[in-house]
Amino acid sequence: MPNYHAWLDEVRPSPYADQLNLGFRWLRFSRGLEREYRTYIIEESFDLKRIALSVATVIWLALAALDMLVVPASHLGWVLAVRVVVLLILLVCAALILQRRHIHLLLPLSMTCILVLGVGAALIVGIAHRADPAYPYEGLLLVSMAAYFLVGLRLSEAIACSLVVLLAYVLAEWFAGLPVPRLINNVLFLAFGNLIGAVGCYLLEYKSREYFLISRLMRLLAYHDSLTGLHNRRSFNRQFERLLRQAQRDGKPLALLLCDIDHFKAYNDCYGHQAGDMALQRVGALLEQAARRPLDMGVRLGGEEFALLLFDIGADEALQRAEALRQSLEAAGIAHRGSDSAQVLTMSIGVACLSPGTPTELSQLFEQADRALYEAKAFGRNRVAT
Numbered sequence: 152m153p154n155y156h157a158w159l160d161e162v163r164p165s166p167y168a169d170q171l172n173l174g175f176r177w178l179r180f181s182r183g184l185e186r187e188y189r190t191y192i193i194e195e196s197f198d199l200k201r202i203a204l205s206v207a208t209v210i211w212l213a214l215a216a217l218d219m220l221v222v223p224a225s226h227l228g229w230v231l232a233v234r235v236v237v238l239l240i241l242l243v244c245a246a247l248i249l250q251r252r253h254i255h256l257l258l259p260l261s262m263t264c265i266l267v268l269g270v271g272a273a274l275i276v277g278i279a280h281r282a283d284p285a286y287p288y289e290g291l292l293l294v295s296m297a298a299y300f301l302v303g304l305r306l307s308e309a310i311a312c313s314l315v316v317l318l319a320y321v322l323a324e325w326f327a328g329l330p331v332p333r334l335i336n337n338v339l340f341l342a343f344g345n346l347i348g349a350v351g352c353y354l355l356e357y358k359s360r361e362y363f364l365i366s367r368l369m370r371l372l373a374y375h376d377s378l379t380g381l382h383n384r385r386s387f388n389r390q391f392e393r394l395l396r397q398a399q400r401d402g403k404p405l406a407l408l409l410c411d412i413d414h415f416k417a418y419n420d421c422y423g424h425q426a427g428d429m430a431l432q433r434v435g436a437l438l439e440q441a442a443r444r445p446l447d448m449g450v451r452l453g454g455e456e457f458a459l460l461l462f463d464i465g466a467d468e469a470l471q472r473a474e475a476l477r478q479s480l481e482a483a484g485i486a487h488r489g490s491d492s493a494q495v496l497t498m499s500i501g502v503a504c505l506s507p508g509t510p511t512e513l514s515q516l517f518e519q520a521d522r523a524l525y526e527a528k529a530f531g532r533n534r535v536a537t
């Protein structure tokens with residue numbers, strides 16, 4: 152399919168943007184993304200599976216009632232026996248699916264339901280055709296349509312299920328002794344129906360994958376700063392509450408480092424806005440490196456203000472990390488002839504710590520770090536204060 156996402160050129164590289172650019176006409180992403188998509192689709196299709204199960208059970212029971220009217224009494228017992236066995240398996244699968252605990256079993260259970268319905272329907276047609284060749288076989292197409300559209304299967308899974316059902320039908324008709332020309336006619340009808348289902352399913356899965364990539368990319372854009380790739384203030388506010396709760400629950404300390412580049416206005420004035428942007432990106436990369444543990448967070452708060460949120464860190468170590476960060480910018484040696492504090496670009500850092508068990512709001516921790524930053528600026532910049 153053609154790629155209409157020209158706007159991706161203006162977005163920072165990410166696995167989602169890369170995959171959108173690369174395309175996915177074979178309905179497959181790169182390995183990591185494919186795993187993420189499959190987990191997402193299983194979660195997403197849970198409600199669909201519940202509805203599909205209810206619809207399938209109702210239709211199956213309705214057809215059982217119809218069988219009592221149209222299947223000759225000599226074969227009705229067998230037909231009803233198949234209906235009961237299929238119904239029982241459906242109910243067991245439904246009980247497991249609805250518990251939701253067995254999320255890893257959701258896919259095999261859904262495929263089992265489709266296969267049991269399809270093979271059961273094929274058997275019933277075979278049994279009925281032994282007595283009455285006019286018994287409708289088209290119901291098999293309903294099972295395939297459910298596989299393509301109703302259960303949330305991927306195209307390859309839906310095709311696999313439908314082919315097994317088609318094979319079961321051919322065997323059942325062979326057992327029933329249906330004349331070959333009629334069998335060919337019926338198989339062709341089912342095959343064409345499957346073709347239509349497969350094309351529809353392809354288009355749906357393509358759109359579902361596209362939606363997955365775009366929605367993940369949008370989330371990434373909404374929570375990250377476009378210039379540096381760091382978390383933005385919105386993401387910081389959102390994650391801070393979560394980290395605070397986790398720190399309190401686990402009895403771990405937290406530290407907030409507020410970082411502000413010194414004399415950045417003068418830097419812009421001396422070297423231009425574009426050079427200023429590049430300097431901000433270099434600072435962003437240093438913060439990214441400093442936030443190396445999974446629960447640490449490097450943030451661009453706006454302009455030339457950054458923050459580093461460190462999880463499970465005591466006051467002494469937090470000061471050391473702040474000092475290391477300050478030194479790393481100084482050591483980067485980005486010339487700054489307009490600065491009063493040094494000949495290179497530097498930053499001032501205010502540190503605030505939160506001990507376990509101390510109830511604190513983000514605003515309080517922020518104020519504390521801001522006061523320390525103000526002190527660092529007032530005492531000559533290019534320093535760490537607490």
Ligand SMILES: Nc1nc2c(ncn2[C@@H]2O[C@H](COP(=O)(O)OP(=O)(O)OP(=O)(O)O)[C@@H](O)[C@H]2O)c(=O)[nH]1
Pocket residue numbers: 378411412413414415416417419423424425426427428431453454455528532
């Ligand atoms: N290049 C560039 N400049 C920015 C960006 N955002 C903010 N700035 C500039 O950052 C400068 C911040 O200036 P001030 O708030 O006066 O701070 P300062 O000059 O660093 O002074 P001190 O913090 O007191 O050392 C302003 O000139 C803004 O235009 C950006 O995204 N890119």
